[in-house]
Amino acid sequence: MQLEAGKISGSELIFIVVAFIFGSSILLLPGLDAENMGWLAIICGLILGIGFASIYTTLAMRFPGKNFVEISEAVFGKLIGKFIAVAFLGYLFHLGSLVVTDYHNFIKLILLVETPSSVIVLFALLIISYGVWHGIEVLGRVAQGMVILTVGLTLLSFVLLTNKMDFNNFLPLFDLPLKQFLWASYGTGTFPFGEVVAFLMIFAALDRPKQIRALVFKGMIYGWMFLFFASIRTIAILGPTMEIFVYPVFQTSKLISIADVFTRLEIITGIVFLMMGFLKIGILLYGAAIGTAQLFQLNSYRTLVLPLGLLMGLVALINFPNVIENIKHANDIYPIYATVFILVIPSITLVVAIIRRLPKNERGN
Amino acid sequence: MLLIVLILLFAAGIEVPKMLYERHWRDLFVFTLITITGIVLGILIQMQVRIPYVGVIITRLVEKYFINIFR
Numbered sequence: 001m002q003l004e005a006g007k008i009s010g011s012e013l014i015f016i017v018v019a020f021i022f023g024s025s026i027l028l029l030p031g032l033d034a035e036n037m038g039w040l041a042i043i044c045g046l047i048l049g050i051g052f053a054s055i056y057t058t059l060a061m062r063f064p065g066k067n068f069v070e071i072s073e074a075v076f077g078k079l080i081g082k083f084i085a086v087a088f089l090g091y092l093f094h095l096g097s098l099v100v101t102d103y104h105n106f107i108k109l110i111l112l113v114e115t116p117s118s119v120i121v122l123f124a125l126l127i128i129s130y131g132v133w134h135g136i137e138v139l140g141r142v143a144q145g146m147v148i149l150t151v152g153l154t155l156l157s158f159v160l161l162t163n164k165m166d167f168n169n170f171l172p173l174f175d176l177p178l179k180q181f182l183w184a185s186y187g188t189g190t191f192p193f194g195e196v197v198a199f200l201m202i203f204a205a206l207d208r209p210k211q212i213r214a215l216v217f218k219g220m221i222y223g224w225m226f227l228f229f230a231s232i233r234t235i236a237i238l239g240p241t242m243e244i245f246v247y248p249v250f251q252t253s254k255l256i257s258i259a260d261v262f263t264r265l266e267i268i269t270g271i272v273f274l275m276m277g278f279l280k281i282g283i284l285l286y287g288a289a290i291g292t293a294q295l296f297q298l299n300s301y302r303t304l305v306l307p308l309g310l311l312m313g314l315v316a317l318i319n320f321p322n323v324i325e326n327i328k329h330a331n332d333i334y335p336i337y338a339t340v341f342i343l344v345i346p347s348i349t350l351v352v353a354i355i356r357r358l359p360k361n362e363r364g365n
Numbered sequence: 366m367l368l369i370v371l372i373l374l375f376a377a378g379i380e381v382p383k384m385l386y387e388r389h390w391r392d393l394f395v396f397t398l399i400t401i402t403g404i405v406l407g408i409l410i411q412m413q414v415r416i417p418y419v420g421v422i423i424t425r426l427v428e429k430y431f432i433n434i435f436r
Binding site for chain 1: 407
């Protein structure tokens with residue numbers, strides 16, 4: 001059953017993937033566990049992420065025009081397939097709420113300190129739900145504009161901060177226990193690159209299904225490039241002190257000063273963060289809504305967008321008692337928790353599909 | 366928090382009659398389930414009832430059963 005009539009082009013998919021990678025990862029810069037080797041952890045994370053994405057794209061190309069809910073039902077049968085789909089949709093929904101928590105904390109701590117949490121969450125999710133209600137085509141078009149603006153502003157802030165960079169902060173190289181470095185690399189592989197698993201709900205809307213792999217890889221590499229620049233900039237400017245800041249990338253933007261006239265330009269970075277967050281939460285909400293509609297064989301996913309979005313916002317408010325727990329979860333727990341959904345479930349689905357030669361069987365039927 | 370609950374009720378006021386008229390029972394059931402969950406959660410948070418933190422539950426579960434496998 002086709003719930004989404006809209007289609008996205010290849011370039012729109014690339015822009016959405018870039019926004020998704022950039023999303024909350026620009027807020028809580030991944031690879032910080034690797035200290036001054038964070039840039040290398042991000043490179044290793046990309047390699048790992050490309051490996052994960054190969055699984056998703058292979059799955060999507062074996063079942064063109066189908067999202068993960070349909071794929072799992074086709075592979076595992078109605079009962080087990082639905083059970084796996086529920087777990088996967090639960091992950092998308094919870095990941096969405098985690099991203100909302102990240103942004104809520106950021107807005108509450110930095111931008112709108114006096115504003116009640118419920119107002120921040122409500123208005124953010126009303127706007128996101130409005131975008132998602134209009135479908136994937138609209139998200140794709142919004143992503144194009146937002147990513148171009150984000151790239152421009154990120155490069156501008158990079159250039160404006162070059163005089164503050166000290167490349168001695170990268171030294172000593174390779175002075176980190178291997179275990180700690182591997183953990184940081186794996187963490188970067190899962191967040192943000194492994195989260196591309198959410199696109200298993202979106203690939204069905206692509207107008208050129210044969211090019212999924214190339215398009216996703218391109219999007220991931222472009223997204224990685226900006227994350228890499230952000231990491232280089234942060235390490236070069238903050239050095240070892242970056243560990244004491246909750247939002248190190250934002251902290252570096254605070255240092256922009258052009259002849260003491262143009263200062264306090266961090267608001268530009270704040271706007272960039274919010275735009276990327278809008279898209280990431282939007283994609284996750286879209287995936288959760290269309291998946292739920294598919295699961296229960298509803299007539300439309302649009303009726304679910306607002307209640308599911310507001311529920312996501314409410315869950316975001318009861319995710320963590322404070323920012324410290326949130327960061328502990330992001331650094332130490334999330335890579336393990338996410339492994340089930342970004343590696344185990346898609347891998348098992350692909351292996352079972354290959355063993356059962358399912359696309360061939362389906363064509364035969 | 367009550368604002369969120371009011372918006373959910375408002376959405377229900379718009380969507381439910383449409384679904385009833387079109388006899389989309391399945392849609393109505395899922396919509397009602399999600400909306401009621403949202404309303405109840407919103408009211409509980411508003412009343413400052415101590416609800417277990419979702420992220421913390423996951424953190425404790427992972428720490429208890431899985432962290433040794435990975436680290």
